[in-house]
Amino acid sequence: MHYYSLGKQSPNVDFKTAAITGQAPDKGLYFPTTIPQFTKEQIERFKTLDKASLAFEVMKPYVGDTIDDTSLQQICAETIHFDFPLVPITDKISALELFHGPTLAFKDVGARFMSRCLGYFSKEAKAEKIKLTAQRESEQQSESEHSIEKTLTYSKPSTVLVATSGDTGGAVANGFLGVESVEVIILYPKGKVSPIQELQLTTCGQNITALEVEGSFDDCQAIVKDAFMDAQLNTAYHLTSANSINVARWLPQQLYYFFAWQQWVASYGDQMPMHIVVPSGNFGNICAGMMAKASGLPLGHFVAACNANNVVTRYLQTGNYEIHKSVTTVSNAMDVGNPSNFVRIMEIMQNNFESLQKGLSSYSYDDASTAATIQRVYKNNNYILDPHGAVAFLAAEQFIKEQEVTHAIILETAHPVKFPEVVEAAIGQTIDIPASVQFLLDKEKIAIPMEASYQAFKAWMLGKVSV
Ligand SMILES: *Cc1c(COP(=O)(O)O)cnc(C)c1O
Numbered sequence: 001m002h003y004y005s006l007g008k009q010s011p012n013v014d015f016k017t018a019a020i021t022g023q024a025p026d027k028g029l030y031f032p033t034t035i036p037q038f039t040k041e042q043i044e045r046f047k048t049l050d051k052a053s054l055a056f057e058v059m060k061p062y063v064g065d066t067i068d069d070t071s072l073q074q075i076c077a078e079t080i081h082f083d084f085p086l087v088p089i090t091d092k093i094s095a096l097e098l099f100h101g102p103t104l105a106f107k108d109v110g111a112r113f114m115s116r117c118l119g120y121f122s123k124e125a126k127a128e129k130i131k132l133t134a135q136r137e138s139e140q141q142s143e144s145e146h147s148i149e150k151t152l153t154y155s156k157p158s159t160v161l162v163a164t165s166g167d168t169g170g171a172v173a174n175g176f177l178g179v180e181s182v183e184v185i186i187l188y189p190k191g192k193v194s195p196i197q198e199l200q201l202t203t204c205g206q207n208i209t210a211l212e213v214e215g216s217f218d219d220c221q222a223i224v225k226d227a228f229m230d231a232q233l234n235t236a237y238h239l240t241s242a243n244s245i246n247v248a249r250w251l252p253q254q255l256y257y258f259f260a261w262q263q264w265v266a267s268y269g270d271q272m273p274m275h276i277v278v279p280s281g282n283f284g285n286i287c288a289g290m291m292a293k294a295s296g297l298p299l300g301h302f303v304a305a306c307n308a309n310n311v312v313t314r315y316l317q318t319g320n321y322e323i324h325k326s327v328t329t330v331s332n333a334m335d336v337g338n339p340s341n342f343v344r345i346m347e348i349m350q351n352n353f354e355s356l357q358k359g360l361s362s363y364s365y366d367d368a369s370t371a372a373t374i375q376r377v378y379k380n381n382n383y384i385l386d387p388h389g390a391v392a393f394l395a396a397e398q399f400i401k402e403q404e405v406t407h408a409i410i411l412e413t414a415h416p417v418k419f420p421e422v423v424e425a426a427i428g429q430t431i432d433i434p435a436s437v438q439f440l441l442d443k444e445k446i447a448i449p450m451e452a453s454y455q456a457f458k459a460w461m462l463g464k465v466s467v
């Protein structure tokens with residue numbers, strides 16, 4: 001399996017190179033040269049396969065031979081080591097709860113898979129270096145010196161730089177904690193993440209460093225973007241990104257759809273189509289679902305639920321793709337003005353607008369409807385939605401009504417406790433903190449204060465490397 005750049009100006013690479021570099025040299029996103037096709041027999045077997053084996057079978061074609069089977073089995077088993085229950089909310093709408101991972105948001109799966117892949121590749125490079133050094137000592141040949149040079153640069157530890165509005169940082173910190181030869185630097189906007197999110201970012205220690213930036217999420221993201229373009233920093237560090245642009249974070253998200261489908265056919269049989277509503281920001285998650293469908297998983301229609309940041313909703317209505325500066329909403333993980341994975345969706349749809357309209361719908365809702373929905377669903381159905389799930393719930397209701405279908409599922413992408421302000425105001429009571437994150441409350445926050453300036457960030461990075 002190889003990957004080509006959607007920028008079309010860079011050479012094809014294997015999974016390893018795509019995972020290590022994140023983006024192609026031409027700044028395009030990587031996309032698989034062929035989408036693996038599962039046979040009817042495989043799909044039939046998938047119905048009852050255990051989660052870890054299913055994860056391995058889905059990921060294996062994408063990883064190819066860059067990771068040996070035993071290691072990939074272990075990576076998959078660790079990645080999905082928690083529950084993904086499909087829970088009925090009403091008689092028409094069920095929630096696939098993706099918040100049972102260590103940081104209570106769906107980004108755990110992608111972050112855990114990617115971190116373990118990078119850990120595997122850096123261990124492999126280290127072993128290779130030791131082998132070559134030994135070879136040089138015994139042979140003293142100039143030829144092998146050349147290859148040592150090459151390996152040395154390749155095995156320079158990776159530095160993952162990531163800007164977060166909340167959920168990504170926690171998932172990446174948790175996923176990469178203790179991974180050898182990988183250092184993680186997280187930039188987050190001071191005072192703009194929720195208390196639990198901040199603890200998840202700032203209490204890891206070890207190879208994880210949090211920078212508390214005096215500015216907005218956009219400022220954090222601008223610093224990270226500048227860093228990737230900075231030749232001096234890229235000489236000092238082997239920088240890589242951990243957002244859904246990276247295939248190692250994007251592709252494992254397909255697994256949710258396989259797990260949902262297993263539970264769906266167990267409840268409803270395999271004749272009723274499973275329509276799926278996905279709260280969308282950068283469109284990585286929904287795009288992964290569309291890949292799963294393109295590879296043969298019999299899924300129904302896809303619906304992208306959006307907040308006021310509704311470039312795609314409007315595109316589907318008007319045919320005009322107009323990007324905007326993002327606006328702040330209560331479902332802040334979807335505050336994206338220019339969704340980076342949309343080009344991948346267009347690639348799946350062979351860049352055909354009519355195919356896109358056939359496979360994807362989108363609806364957009366404002367903050368007032370979001371809060372009212374959290375309140376209503378709590379009152380009527382005794383289910384606490386988070387703001388992102390609430391946007392999806394609204395979209396599911398509208399889709400069911402307009403298309404006259406009987407059922408849809410929504411992806412519940414985060415635990416409501418991560419957004420206490422809006423959820424607690426809507427339901428009129430406090431939310432219990434799950435036992436799995438209670439321990440964070442006793443931990444000490446450690447963050448490095450940073451002004452929102454690229455110069456300040458760069459000076460800090462360069463100071464770090466010379467020590
Ligand atoms: C990241 C995130 C989203 C958006 O996912 P995309 O893959 O960027 O579309 C939705 N909900 C929550 C809670 C998130 O953290």
